[in-house]
Amino acid sequence: MxxxxxxxxxxxxxxxxxxxxxxxxxxxxxxxxxxxxxxxxxxxxxxxxxxxxxxxxxxxxxDREDLIRQVATHVIEQAADEAESALAEEHDPFEALRRCLRSAASHGIGAVHPVVRGRFVKDETFFAVRERAVAAFEEIMRRARESGRLRADVTFDDVWGMLARLTRPLPGGTGSDTRAAHYLEILLDGLRAPVPAP
Structure with a gap:
């Protein structure tokens, strides 16, 4: 050569x-x-x-639309990867849920989705990744419910909706990351099943 x-x-x-x-x-x-x-x-x-x-x-x-689609797909893919890893690695399903929500918050789930919502109706790659994320999150929540750690009345839509709202930037963006982390811990406390009275 x-x-x-x-x-x-x-x-x-x-x-x-x-x-x-x-x-x-x-x-x-x-x-x-x-x-x-x-x-x-x-x-x-x-x-x-x-x-x-x-x-x-x-x-x-x-073009711009291609970039927006790929940003949305990338953020959801990160959430899916973390949820699948937590499902495989965490023995406590509630801790797996905590890990997933922290990760999703750190990737700006609540900030990204209002930007991309409605900009593309059908994108097979995005929806395939979204299905992976939803399936892993729902399995974690199922296990957490069965373990008695997660409230029985909480659905995936409840958790995802609250996460999106809690991690959405405040006007001006000042201090939102710190506050979002604090709000997320309060949310997790609220998701725990009540401890039965002795």
Missing amino acids: STVDLARDCAAPCRRADASRNHERILSAARAVFVEHGAEAPLDEVARRAGVGNATLYRHFG
């Missing part, structure tokens, strides 16, 4: 790794920008925060 061929073969994995890092940086930056400024925020600002040029952004995402 010539030196040129060897250099080309070695460079290809590096290019792929760089492209993957750029993709992740753009998704993370876009989530933050859309939450702060709405879905119509300038894509120049997304590129600037991601530390890439506009050409790089458009190589990864065909």
